[in-house]
Amino acid sequence: MENIMIEVRDLRKEFRKAVKEPGLKGSVKALFKPVYNTVKAVDGISFTVPKGEIIGFIGPNGAGKSTVIKMLTGILTPTSGECRIDGKIPTKDRKKYVKEIGVVFGQRTQLWWDLALRETYMVLKEIYEIPDKEYEERMAFLNEVLELDDFITSPVRTLSLGQRMRADIAASLLHNPKVLFLDEPTIGLDVVVKDSIRKAIKKINAENGTTVILTTHDLEDIELLCERIVMIDKGKKVFDGDISELKRRFGQMRELHFELKNSADFEKLDYKGDFSFGEEDFTIELKGTIVDVRFNCDVVSVEEMLSYTLSRVHVKDINVKDADIEEIIRRLYLKGGEMLDAASENV
Amino acid sequence: MKRILKMHLIFIRQDLKKLMEYKVDFLLGAIGFLLTQAVQILCLGIIFSAIPALCYTLNGEVLDAWSFEEVLFIYGFSLIPKGIDHLLYDNLWGLGYWIVDKGDFDKYLTRPINSWIYILCEKFCVDAFGDLVVGVALIVYSLVSMSPETIAEINPLRIIPVVLVIPFAVMIFTSVKTGTAAISFWTKRSGHITHMCYMTNEFAKYPAKIYNTFVKTLITYILPFALTAYYPAIYLLRGESWWSIPVTVAVSLVLFGVSQLIWHRGLKAYESAGS
Numbered sequence: 030m031e032n033i034m035i036e037v038r039d040l041r042k043e044f045r046k047a048v049k050e051p052g053l054k055g056s057v058k059a060l061f062k063p064v065y066n067t068v069k070a071v072d073g074i075s076f077t078v079p080k081g082e083i084i085g086f087i088g089p090n091g092a093g094k095s096t097v098i099k100m101l102t103g104i105l106t107p108t109s110g111e112c113r114i115d116g117k118i119p120t121k122d123r124k125k126y127v128k129e130i131g132v133v134f135g136q137r138t139q140l141w142w143d144l145a146l147r148e149t150y151m152v153l154k155e156i157y158e159i160p161d162k163e164y165e166e167r168m169a170f171l172n173e174v175l176e177l178d179d180f181i182t183s184p185v186r187t188l189s190l191g192q193r194m195r196a197d198i199a200a201s202l203l204h205n206p207k208v209l210f211l212d213e214p215t216i217g218l219d220v221v222v223k224d225s226i227r228k229a230i231k232k233i234n235a236e237n238g239t240t241v242i243l244t245t246h247d248l249e250d251i252e253l254l255c256e257r258i259v260m261i262d263k264g265k266k267v268f269d270g271d272i273s274e275l276k277r278r279f280g281q282m283r284e285l286h287f288e289l290k291n292s293a294d295f296e297k298l299d300y301k302g303d304f305s306f307g308e309e310d311f312t313i314e315l316k317g318t319i320v321d322v323r324f325n326c327d328v329v330s331v332e333e334m335l336s337y338t339l340s341r342v343h344v345k346d347i348n349v350k351d352a353d354i355e356e357i358i359r360r361l362y363l364k365g366g367e368m369l370d371a372a373s374e375n376v
Numbered sequence: 377m378k379r380i381l382k383m384h385l386i387f388i389r390q391d392l393k394k395l396m397e398y399k400v401d402f403l404l405g406a407i408g409f410l411l412t413q414a415v416q417i418l419c420l421g422i423i424f425s426a427i428p429a430l431c432y433t434l435n436g437e438v439l440d441a442w443s444f445e446e447v448l449f450i451y452g453f454s455l456i457p458k459g460i461d462h463l464l465y466d467n468l469w470g471l472g473y474w475i476v477d478k479g480d481f482d483k484y485l486t487r488p489i490n491s492w493i494y495i496l497c498e499k500f501c502v503d504a505f506g507d508l509v510v511g512v513a514l515i516v517y518s519l520v521s522m523s524p525e526t527i528a529e530i531n532p533l534r535i536i537p538v539v540l541v542i543p544f545a546v547m548i549f550t551s552v553k554t555g556t557a558a559i560s561f562w563t564k565r566s567g568h569i570t571h572m573c574y575m576t577n578e579f580a581k582y583p584a585k586i587y588n589t590f591v592k593t594l595i596t597y598i599l600p601f602a603l604t605a606y607y608p609a610i611y612l613l614r615g616e617s618w619w620s621i622p623v624t625v626a627v628s629l630v631l632f633g634v635s636q637l638i639w640h641r642g643l644k645a646y647e648s649a650g651s
Contacts, residue, residue, distance in 0.1 A: 044647060099648055104485045106644050120644075128488040139483040141498070144390055152386050155379045156489050 034208060034240040035078040035101070040110035042071040042096050070096040072264035073110070078242065083234055085255035086244040089362045093264040094244040098212050101242070102132050115207055128157065131201030131239075135213035138197055140185045146196055147181050150203060157204040164203070170236075171199040174229045191222035198226065202233060209233070211243040215250055227253050248358060260361060267361065275357060282357070283331055285322040287338065287347035292318045294342040303337065304329045309363070318345075380489070384497045391500035402502060409506035417514070420447060432585045442583050445522040446613060452514025453612075454581045454605030457545035459507030461553070464546075466501035468553040473567035476560040479649025492554065492639055529614055537621045538612045544628040545604035549577070551628065552599060555635035561642030577601040583610070600627050 048064045049055050071093045078084050086094050099105040101112055103119030103126055112119060117126045132139070140149050154164050172178055175195040180188055188196060194214060201209060211230070215223045231254065233239050245251060251258055252272065260268040268275065289295060295315055300306065300322065310325035324334060331349055338347070395402050424430075424444040432440040442450075475481050475495075484491040519527070556573050559566035576594060580601035584592055595602040607620030 099482070102486055104482050104648055105646070123485065124488045124490070127486055130486075132486040134482065137480065137482075139486065141387075141390075143394055144386075148386060148390065152383055155383045155386075156487050158379060 032080045033077050034080045034082075035076075035112070035114050035242070037077070037097075037101070037112045038075050038110055040071055040074045040097065040100060040112055041069070041108045042093075042100060042105060043108045044068045044070055069264050071100070071107075071261075074261060074264070074266050076259055076266065076269055078240060080240055081234065081238045082257060083230070083241040083243065083255050085251040085258040086242060086261070087246075087248075087251060087258055087358065088261040088267070090246075092262045094261060095212055096264075097261070098210055098242070098244060102130060102210055103127060128204065129207045131204070131206035131209045133194075133197050133201045133209075133211050133214055135194065135211070135216040138185065138193055140193070140196060140200060142186045143184055145182055145184050146177065146188070149185065149196075149200065153200055153203050159204055163205075167203055167205060171202060174232050175199050176225070191218050194218060194222070194226065195229075198229065202239075205237060206239065208240045208242065211241065213245055214243065215245060215247050223247070223249075230254060260358075262362065281325050281327045282323055283326045283334075284350040285320075285324065285334055285338070285347070286350060287320055288345040289318045289320060290343040290345055295320065297341045298338065300324070300334075300337075304333075380493060380497065384500075387497055388500040391502060395502045405503045406506050409503065410510070413506075413510045417448070417451070420444070420451070430583065430586065432583070440583075440585055443523070443526065445518045445526065446610075447582065448514050448518035449522075449613060450583065450606055450609040451581045452511045452518060453609040454577070455507045455511030455514070457542055457604045458549060458577060459504045459511055460542070460546045461549035462507055463501055463504035465496050465550045465553065466504070467495050467499040468550070468557045469567065469570065470499075471495065472557040472560045472565060472570045474565075476646070477564045477649070481646060482648055485643075485646075491643065492636070496550075526613070530612065531615060534612050534615060538608045541608050541621050541624050544625045545608065547628040547632055548600055548604050548624070549574075551631035551635040555631070555638045558635070558638045558642040561646045573599055577604070580605040582606070597627075600624075600631070603627055 044067070045065045046068050047059055048066045049059045074093075074097060086097065088094050096105065100107050101114065101119060103123045106120050114126070115129060117129070119126050140146070141152070144152070150168065153159075159167070172181075175198060177195065177199055180192050180196070185193065185196065198211075198214065209230075214230070215226055218226070227250065230241060230243075234241055241254075243250065243254065255272065257271050258268065258275065259266060292315075298313075298320075300311065300313065304311075306324065306328055310328050312321075312323045314321040322334070326334075335347070335349070338344070421444070424447070429441040429443050430447055431438050471481070481491075484494050487494060552573055553570055556566055556570040559569055576599045579587065579591055579595050584595060584602040584606045587595070592602075603620060603624040607617050608624065610616050611618055611620060
């Protein structure tokens with residue numbers, strides 16, 4: 030297919046880890062008789078990404094997101110399986126391949142600590158062999174989108190995190206790559222900077238048709254940027270589809286939030302005894318006089334829950350919240366592997 | 377090639393600028409280096425004040441002897457290739473000590489440039505001016521104070537091959553560092569291995585003949601630092617061991633090949649670090 034940008038088939042990465050018993054004795058033992066454990070960081074992942082799409086990679090910590098990104102960017106060699114980006118295999122002919130991609134790791138900068146930002150871009154210009162004219166046009170565009178002007182003469186070490194992230198993103202886009210990999214680009218940033226970075230990503234995607242792969246823990250990133258998400262957990266793909274689909278399928282959770290007039294009333298509420306909720310379908314939390322109930326509205330309707338609650342206790346305030354993406358993902362993370370079957374049946 | 381030079385120049389300029397910024401750091405580093413060298417040279421001076429010359433004896437028979445000036449010359453010469461390697465390719469130390477361990481090597485792999493060249497270009501180690509200045513000073517001093525007979529031995533034509541062999545001697549240093557630093561791709565850290573191998577060059581500051589067979593073999597064939605110092609220096613002074621010049625070239629090329637092989641194998645084994 031022509032408009033497929035990224036094709037990943039049955040990608041696997043195994044790490045061999047030495048198992049150590051605790052204490053000095055264990056360390057000495059490990060030195061003479063090492064025992065290795067094979068950890069499957071990525072365990073048979075397949076997906077394709079069409080040209081120009083923004084795709085969100087989500088999953089709990091340690092799920093294997095970064096490992097997938099590192100294999101796609103040619104940093105790690107896969108144990109088995111294949112990935113092709115624009116027809117190229119990342120670890121083969123790495124130097125040519127990386128000319129067509131841009132990579133940003135939110136956790137660590139790829140810029141040079143002591144170089145002024147302008148000089149940093151000069152070095153990159155040489156590395157990517159960008160002609161003068163193209164370089165100027167590109168700089169002007171990135172300047173406009175990411176507002177680099179305020180700090181372009183400062184050394185990288187003096188930049189704030191938000192400035193540094195913008196500088197990093199600009200650095201990854203200088204050579205107008207076909208694919209942009211963003212590993213947690215909004216980590217640790219304030220709302221304003223997050224917003225400007227999201228806008229910039231959108232704009233770059235729209236104007237240059239850059240395909241973007243983004244990993245994040247910030248679900249707002251996902252909701253605002255991605256048409257499609259791939260969720261992985263324990264190295265396996267758990268969900269692959271667009272967000273509305275995710276909401277439709279897993280969006281049956283509701284949140285009931287109310288404030289009691291008298292906190293002793295709490296004992297009068299026995300949702301678990303009076304309704305037949307499953308383990309995953311219900312949680313309750315009491316903080317002072319405020320009660321948070323999360324429940325599955327397929328099991329008990331919102332109306333039933335409200336009338337049950339109001340008939341037993343006096344409340345100062347009550348409201349019901351719809352499932353938001355965050356809630357859905359929380360549930361997906363908790364269930365992990367089990368969801369895989371539910372998700373893959375219909376995908 | 378041109379773009380690598382341009383890139384390298386930007387980093388060199390930057391590190392020179394930094395030198396102005398962190399004056400105290402540079403001064404302390406330079407003073408420390410000078411003190412180390414001064415103590416070593418002082419020791420040599422003390423030893424030589426008690427003896428007329430450094431002798432190599434076998435079964436009580438004196439087979440070879442070096443004067444204080446000759447030993448100083450060898451010592452000074454040894455600092456030149458070492459200093460050039462230190463000046464240009466110091467970044468390799470970081471690889472074995474923290475770059476691989478912390479996963480910082482990732483960034484060298486996401487740029488369209490040979491990762492080894494990239495890491496070499498990135499740092500210009502101004503501290504190395506210390507090695508070079510002391511080296512040149514010792515060479516000049518020893519030549520000036522040598523006896524006229526010794527000076528008469530020196531054939532100026534021999535200067536040409538010796539100067540030409542210096543880049544290859546530098547390559548011996550760089551290759552030893554590259555090969556041992558690349559071990560960290562498997563072991564995560566290999567700085568201490570690099571350090572251990574690198575420090576054998578201290579033996580090479582003195583005439584190789586004075587050592588026992590083990591050390592002599594080690595510094596001539598295995599970690600061939602003697603080829604970077606004693607052999608070319610003594611060839612220049614006396615015309616001895618002319619074979620060491622082509623051997624240095626050949627050995628440096630072989631070492632370079634081996635170190636590149638280890639490097640490229642290592643890249644495949646690189647595991648990054650969690651983030």
